[in-house]
Amino acid sequence: MKVKVELLEFIQCVLAKVLQQHDKKITPCLINKTGFYSAVYQCNPSYMHQQLNELIQQALSIAQHQLVVVVNNKNKYLELSLFADDRNQVTAKCTTPEKVIYSQVIKLPEQSISIQATSPQVNTILNSFISHSMVHFTSLMEQASHCISLIDANDIVKNETVSSDVTTIQICEISYALNPTILDASTLFWPFYDTDIINMINTKTTPEPLCILVADDSIPSLIATQAMLEKLGCKVVTANDGTRALALAQQQHFDLLLLDERMPGLYGSDVAKQLIEQDGVNRLTPKVSLTGLTEPDEIKQLFNKGITHYLEKPVTKLALENFLVQWQK
Template sequence: MKIKVELLEFIQCVLANILRQHDKKIAPCLINKTGFYSVVYQCNPSFMHQQLNELIQQALNVAQHQLVVVVTNKNKHLELSIFADDNQEVAAQCTTPEKVTYSQAIKLPSHTIAVQATSSQINTIMASLISHSMVNFISSIEQADQCISLIDAKDIVKNVPVSANVTTIQFCEISKVSNTDISDTNTLFWPFYDTDIINMMDTKITPEPLCILIADDSIPSLIATKAMLEKLGCKVVTANDGTRALALAQQQQFDLLLLDERMPGLYGSDVAKQLIEQDGVNRLTPKVSLTGLTEPEEITQLFSKGITHYLEKPVTKLALEHFLTQWQA
């Protein structure tokens, strides 16, 4: 039976389980190059587990100390490439036969981030983490704008120097969570993705505001939604018909597209459909339907055309605030 699987977490857990049972001491380095925190795939979990197991075992046959697992967005499919040790040639590779659904776009920080650790596990993968990641990780504190200190949860750390420029994150194996006090510290579960680090940073630099396109032919509704979003710290571009919305979305990258459904020129779902078919800059941007439609068949039709989220009109500031948290995190 096929169900929806969060594929990044699935890969992470399968890899952790295989390495825990393996006789070699192999350190995993997970690199997320999809551009998103969430990748959902409709599959048979047992079959997917078997495929991943075979792929990882293939790479383990030639690895001595490290596996570098790189996940990439390839034409709306997920490509998984595994490198053994410091070898530049792929040891094992596969691509999902069917398309996946991406959400929660990653905002890569433009500043440099120094990564340090006292753990031998982390130090084993440090060079690969820095060289493979899209995040601007470096090893030199002096040249960095911000510093991340990774601490093994099983180590007792005393007298750690406090700095306004240092974020401390501890990591631990999932199987040992119950025996670990994680209440006061950001915690990553080993193995973790490079993007998990930036997602958990106690950011001292103000993040860029979300850039949102609103398309709505009702001027009062358009003005009200724009005002609410700007109060929530967003940058807003507006269009009062579907044709204009499509033209703007073809020219400029947005973080979110809020599309009224029934507009002159093009319906909101038709705008979404064309953006996906044209494979342009906003093909993967979340496309949110703003509509009064409530019948399940009507909502299903919206999603079949490329709408990824749904907000019922009239939209309130509280509803928008709750909705935006998944992209503002």
């Protein structure tokens, strides 16, 4: 059975599992060249898992110490290229047979970012990040506008003095994900994309939490979205129908309105339309449609009525985190 899969996350998970079970000690390096944070694809997850597993195993049969995985957007298809060690020639490659739905554009920094590391393991991927990434990474601090220090979460660096000009990011094995003493807003888990570093830099500069209205008539979906947003540090107000959402948005200013489209009372796009026509406190507030609609004509209808952005359901925590970056100034 085909379902909608967040393909970039799916690749991360499959790669992590394969490397965990492999007899070689291989360091992964994930490069996102799609230009987007999200790539949704309709597929059979079991079949896709099998294909990715075979592709990764093919590259691992050659690799000795490192595997570079590059995802690219080729005319709306996702292209996956694997490089073994320091080889410039592609070791394994595939392209999705059908088009992928991309969203949440990545805004790349105009100036260079210095990337440093404190451990041998992390150091093994730096040259690959610099040579393969679309991000302007450099190893020279004096030529960069921002400096990143990647450290192993197991390293004891709590008492070290870190310059205020340097952003420290912990790199942690996925097995530590449930350890509250390690997991925080400054932690990335193996394997991570180069663009996750850009996302984390933007997240760290947020001065105050966003106040967001979430409207959805599906209670499980509403609760899940609220929990993910609150975990990301947002203040959340909820409504379970369009009429209630409109009433709340008429009374209080929000930074974002997340509106399920098919709700009783009023559709999400109708809530957006009325808020604009009434010229109230949320007339200019970004209005985000939470929807399973994917056809261009259907999406166009939403935007014609006042929707300014859309997130395809089901929404993941990573998708929300990446989407919020553009408002977290």
